[in-house]
Structures are given as C-alpha cells and as structure tokens.
Amino acid sequence: MYHGSALAHIVCRFLVLGLVMGPLSAHAQEAFLDVGLLVFDPGIPTDKAARSRLGIFPEIRKSEAKYMPVVLRDVLMQREGWGAVRVLPELMDSSELLVTGKILQSDGQQLSLQILAQDAAGVIWLDAVYEGSATPADYSGSPRSDPFIKVYENIASDLLQARERLGAARTSTIREIALLRYASALAPEVFDEYLALGESGDYTLQRLPARGDPMLERIVRLREQEYRFIDTVDEQYVNFSDAIAPAYLLWRQYSAEQAVFVDDFENRVLVRESRGRPGSFAALEQTYNTYRLSRIHAQDLDELALGFNNEVLPTSLDISGTVYKLSGTLEDQYGEWRDILRQIFALETGLTPSL
Amino acid sequence: MNNMRSFFFIVWFLSFCLAACSDAPRQQKGLQAKSDNAADFSGHWELDYGQSDNTQERVNVLVRELRQQAERRSQSGQGPAGGLVINANGYNNGESVSGLVRLTDMIARTALLEIDQSADFIRVRREEDSDLTCEFYDDSLRQLETPFGSELCGWRDHQLVFRLVLPGGLAIQHVMTTGASRSRLQLTTTVKTDQVSMPFTINRVYNRFLPGERDFRCEMTLTRGRVCTTGPR
Numbered sequence: 053m054y055h056g057s058a059l060a061h062i063v064c065r066f067l068v069l070g071l072v073m074g075p076l077s078a079h080a081q082e083a084f085l086d087v088g089l090l091v092f093d094p095g096i097p098t099d100k101a102a103r104s105r106l107g108i109f110p111e112i113r114k115s116e117a118k119y120m121p122v123v124l125r126d127v128l129m130q131r132e133g134w135g136a137v138r139v140l141p142e143l144m145d146s147s148e149l150l151v152t153g154k155i156l157q158s159d160g161q162q163l164s165l166q167i168l169a170q171d172a173a174g175v176i177w178l179d180a181v182y183e184g185s186a187t188p189a190d191y192s193g194s195p196r197s198d199p200f201i202k203v204y205e206n207i208a209s210d211l212l213q214a215r216e217r218l219g220a221a222r223t224s225t226i227r228e229i230a231l232l233r234y235a236s237a238l239a240p241e242v243f244d245e246y247l248a249l250g251e252s253g254d255y256t257l258q259r260l261p262a263r264g265d266p267m268l269e270r271i272v273r274l275r276e277q278e279y280r281f282i283d284t285v286d287e288q289y290v291n292f293s294d295a296i297a298p299a300y301l302l303w304r305q306y307s308a309e310q311a312v313f314v315d316d317f318e319n320r321v322l323v324r325e326s327r328g329r330p331g332s333f334a335a336l337e338q339t340y341n342t343y344r345l346s347r348i349h350a351q352d353l354d355e356l357a358l359g360f361n362n363e364v365l366p367t368s369l370d371i372s373g374t375v376y377k378l379s380g381t382l383e384d385q386y387g388e389w390r391d392i393l394r395q396i397f398a399l400e401t402g403l404t405p406s407l
Numbered sequence: 408m409n410n411m412r413s414f415f416f417i418v419w420f421l422s423f424c425l426a427a428c429s430d431a432p433r434q435q436k437g438l439q440a441k442s443d444n445a446a447d448f449s450g451h452w453e454l455d456y457g458q459s460d461n462t463q464e465r466v467n468v469l470v471r472e473l474r475q476q477a478e479r480r481s482q483s484g485q486g487p488a489g490g491l492v493i494n495a496n497g498y499n500n501g502e503s504v505s506g507l508v509r510l511t512d513m514i515a516r517t518a519l520l521e522i523d524q525s526a527d528f529i530r531v532r533r534e535e536d537s538d539l540t541c542e543f544y545d546d547s548l549r550q551l552e553t554p555f556g557s558e559l560c561g562w563r564d565h566q567l568v569f570r571l572v573l574p575g576g577l578a579i580q581h582v583m584t585t586g587a588s589r590s591r592l593q594l595t596t597t598v599k600t601d602q603v604s605m606p607f608t609i610n611r612v613y614n615r616f617l618p619g620e621r622d623f624r625c626e627m628t629l630t631r632g633r634v635c636t637t638g639p640r
Contacts, residue, residue, distance in 0.1 A: 099544070099545065100527065100542075100544040100545070101542065101544035101545055101547065101549060104542055104544065104549070298629075298630050299628075299629040299630050302629040302630060303629055306629075318554050321554070321555065322554075326575075329502065330575065330576070330601075330602055331498070331500075331502065331503035331506050331507075331600055331601075331602025331603065332502050332503070332506045333502075333505060333506035333509045333510060334506075335506070335575065336506050336507070336509075336510040336575075336577060336600060337509075337510060337513065339573050339574055339575045339577050340510060340513075340514065340573065340577065340579075342555050343537075343553070343555040343556045343571070343573050344536060344537045345537075346553055346554075346555045347537035347538070347553075348537045350553075351537060351538050351540075355627055356627070356629065358627050359627035359628050359629045360629050362626050362627060362628050363628045363629055363630060363631075
C-alpha cells in the first residue's frame with residue numbers, strides 16, 4: 053500500500069502540470085509506433101525434476117529474462133522506424149506494439165526464443181521461434197558483444213519488415229486504438245463505445261472522440277505519466293543488464309566450453325582402448341575415473357551457476373529496491389503505480405476506475 | 408568355467424538391474440524417495456582412521472571367503488579343486504581380486520565430507536572425488552543416466568544409499584548411516600566387478616566437526632573466481 057500523502061502529492065503534481073498533451077488526432081499523426089518489450093518468460097518448468105533433467109538453472113533464467121529484452125531493445129533502437137522502445141515489467145496490452153518472448157533454450161551454445169509481436173489492434177506481426185548457435189570462439193570478442201546478436205537482429209529485421217508493410221494511415225489507426233484501449237481500461241463506461249472487439253481478439257475503431265475532448269486529454273496525461281514510470285523502470289533494466297553482462301557472458305562462455313568438452317570427452321572415450329585386462333586395477337580405475345571426471349565436469353557447471361547467482365543476486369535485489377520508495381518487487385511497484393494513476397483519474401473525473 | 412562365470416555375472420547383473428533399471432521410480436529394490444526415519448547427514452565430517460576398517464583385514468576376509476567358496480564348488484563338483492580359481496580370463500585371479508581391492512580402497516579414501524541436505528536434495532562433497540547427489544522431486548527417485556554409467560540413490564529406512572552401475576561390469580554402492588546423536592557417520596562402500604565372484608566392502612567412520620569461526624569462508628564468483636574472506640560466519 054502507498055500512503056495517502058504520496059497520493060496527494062502526485063495529484064498536486066498533476067494539477068500543476070495542467071494540460072500537457074494535444075488532442076488525439078495530433079498524437080496519432082506521429083509516424084512511428086512505440087514498442088513495449090515485456091520481460092521475457094524465463095521458460096522454467098514448474099516441475100523441479102524437469103529443470104534438473106533439462107539443466108535449467110532457475111536464477112540464471114530469471115536474469116536472462118530481464119537481460120534479453122534489453123538486448124533486443126538496444127537492437128531495435130539502433131534501427132530507424134520506431135518510436136520509444138521500452139522494457140515493461142508487466143503486460144501493457146494497450147502498447148502500440150507489444151513484443152513478448154519466452155526462452156526455450158539458452159545454454160551458451162544454443163539460444164532459442166519464442167517471440168510474439170502484436171499491435172494494439174490485435175494483429176499478430178510475428179509468432180515465430182528464433183534460434184542461434186555459438187562456439188567458444190564466438191566469445192572472444194569484446195565483453196559487450198553478444199554471441200547471439202544475430203538472433204536479435206533477425207527479430208528486429210522481421211519486425212521492421214512488418215512495420216514497413218503498414219501505411220501511414222494504418223500506423224495512425226494503431227496509435228489511436230492503443231490510446232483508446234488505454235482509455236477504455238480506465239473508464240470503460242466512457243470509452244468502450246469507440247472500439248469494437250472482434251471474435252478473434254482484434255480491435256476496430258468505431259468512431260473517434262471529439263477534438264479537444266477533455267476526458268481524453270486527461271487520459272493522455274495519465275498515459276504519459278505511466279510512460280515516465282516505465283522509462284524509469286526501463287532504465288533500471290538497462291542498469292541491471294549492464295551490471296550482469298560480464299558475469300553473464302562468462303557464464304555462457306564457460307557453459308559453451310563445458311558442452312564442447314563433454315562432446316569431445318564422450319567421443320574420445322568411445323574410441324579409446326582399455327588400459328588393462330578386464331578386472332585389472334588399470335581397467336577398473338579407467339572406468340571409474342571416466343565416470344568421475346564426467347560427473348566433476350557436470351558438477352563444475354553447478355558450481356559456476358552458483359558463482360553467477362552469488363554475483364548477480366545482489367544486483368537483482370537492488371533493482372527491486374531503487375525505483376521509488378514503494379514496497380515490494382519492481383512488478384509490485386508497477387502495479388501500485390498503476391493503481392495510483394487510476395485513483396488520480398477517479399479524483400479528477402468522479403468516475404469509478406475499472407480494475 | 409565360462410558357464411559358471413556367466414551364471415554369477417547374470418545373477419549380479421540382474422540384482423543391480425532390478426535395483427537400477429526398473430520403471431517404478433518411487434521405489435526401486437528397497438530404495439524410496441521418502442522415509443519417515445530419514446537421517447540428517449548435513450554438516451562437515453572428517454575420517455576417523457581408528458574406527459574405520461583396516462583394509463588389509465578386509466582383504467584377508469575376502470580371500471578367505473573366496474577360498475571357501477572355491478572349495479565348496481570343488482566339493483560339489485562345480486569347479487576345479489583347490490584355492491582360488493585361476494583361469495586365462497582372469498576370473499577370481501589375483502590380478503582381479505587385487506584390482507577390486509585397490510579400486511574400493513581408492514574410492515573410499517575420502518578424508519573429508521561436506522553434506523548439504525534439504526527435503527528434496529542431498530549433495531555429498533567428497534575430497535578428491537565427484538560429489539554424490541540425490542534428488543527426490545515429486546517424491547520420485549531420480550536415476551541419472553550418462554554414457555559413462557548410471558546413478559541411483561534413495562532411502563532405505565534411515566540409511567541413504569547410492570548405487571552406481573558403470574560399464575565393464577563394475578558396480579559401486581555407498582550406504583550412509585548415522586546414529587541419533589549425529590556425531591558419527593558410517594560410509595560403507597561396496598564394489599562388485601564381473602571378474603570376482605564376491606563384492607568387496609570397506610566401512611569408513613567419520614566424526615562430525617564444526618569449521619572454526621576464524622576459518623576462511625569462500626564464495627564462488629564468475630568474474631573474480633573464488634573469493635575468500637575470514638571472520639565469523
């Protein structure tokens with residue numbers, strides 16, 4: 053919960069700010085779409101036995117789920133054709149273009165991401181699996197270079213291609229629908245009538261609010277405030293990403309080297325001859341040491357994962373504590389922030405905010 | 408003789424396969440994922456040489472039993488007369504018995520154990536050897552299969568049992584036991600090969616110890632390697 057004084061302070065800020073944004077038509081005419089990148093689904097099986105069998109280290113996956121959207125964000129921002137690109141802690145389905153991802157595999161050798169991109173009108177732009185592979189040699193570049201950068205570049209290229217197929221009018225419509233969906237979430241009794249929801253989950257514009265509609269102007273201001281919060285959150289994700297990058301790159305490098313070693317080791321063992329007669333100490337020792345070494349290498353990976361956790365966990369906790377002075381995790385804080393915005397809207401309009 | 412060897416190997420193999428290769432993961436050859444009497448082995452343990460088996464004495468027992476076994480077979484007309492059986496394939500011969508004893512001694516040489524234990528996971532860190540690990544997620548026994556062998560572990564009442572089946576007819580079993588006071592731990596290591604008709608067992612006794620407060624405390628990190636600090640835990 054937040055304190056009443058905090059809410060009053062924020063309300064005052066709004067009253068002082070006054071009208072900041074122009075009408076809907078002016079807003080919608082901007083050529084670029086904003087992109088929301090939801091923190092990825094880490095793809096951690098709930099079944100602990102499956103995690104163990106698949107060699108998934110949960111804490112590393114959770115870090116990757118925050119790290120990878122930041123890499124994709126950087127790649128998208130290097131390309132022209134996009135408005136603001138933000139990493140979102142929670143689903144914001146009124147995003148002009150929302151990109152969600154699930155980590156299917158990430159072990160230093162292989163990266164496999166399930167990516168879904170959907171615009172505010174409900175049209176799916178991308179729903180595909182992007183894969184890449186790396187060898188230990190690919191890790192010899194600068195500490196900031198990602199061996200799987202091609203995966204992110206492919207996603208960015210496909211998004212851009214889909215974007216280029218849109219005309220200016222469609223782009224404008226998507227922006228209008230995004231704003232009206234945001235408005236409808238806050239005040240459905242006022243804004244629901246502007247949009248029609250099809251059976252397949254697609255939204256179409258029924259009509260537009262009047263030019264200079266004061267209610268919509270409030271909505272625009274609220275959304276801008278939410279974007280400011282998200283920008284602060286996004287900054288935290290970038291800081292987190294920068295902080296863990298050296299350890300994460302090392303983890304993936306070691307992980308890839310381990311996998312290569314195990315492959316080589318298996319091949320060598322399969323073709324080598326026994327050191328002694330069956331039953332002799334030399335033969336038995338060879339068999340036992342082969343197993344022992346294979347286990348030690350597998351257990352080294354566990355040790356490295358622990359090393360990653362020891363190094364990254366304090367940073368992980370840190371990002372949850374530095375954004376504002378609200379309690380709970382970053383995701384909780386975002387939820388609380390949205391509640392505050394809804395209450396401000398209710399205070400201003402006298403309407404009951406929808407949940 | 409080859410028939411006899413095959414017979415014993417098949418008996419041994421079946422006994423291990425029944426334990427390790429069954430499709431029933433919750434209970435395999437008396438091993439269970441849960442036990443009401445499961446002991447708590449967690450902590451640091453150091454070898455008590457005085458309380459542990461003397462390897463030479465165990466070897467003497469093994470050789471005596473092998474001789475008795477050979478004599479019984481000889482008397483029943485199942486094998487040649489006299490002492491240990493020595494044949495061209497090395498079954499029960501001196502080299503095979505020596506190999507079995509030396510390997511068991513090597514596996515059981517660990518002087519220090521560090522054990523982490525939770526409800527669903529146990530890790531036994533052994534000095535100069537790979538860790539023994541046990542997972543009991545979803546109340547099931549987990550059998551680890553690798554190209555180099557398979558590993559199964561579980562509870563047998565208050566005892567924790569690890570079974571390894573390795574290529575070339577080699578099987579290893581570790582049984583961990585501790586008393587109610589948890590001051591001592593017994594680790595019984597049994598090794599069986601298809602070249603010797605009897606397994607060889609060594610018991611090691613460990614005493615619990617508390618790492619001193621002024622000891623180094625080390626933490627693994629990726630970018631700085633192992634970082635050690637001193638001071639209270």
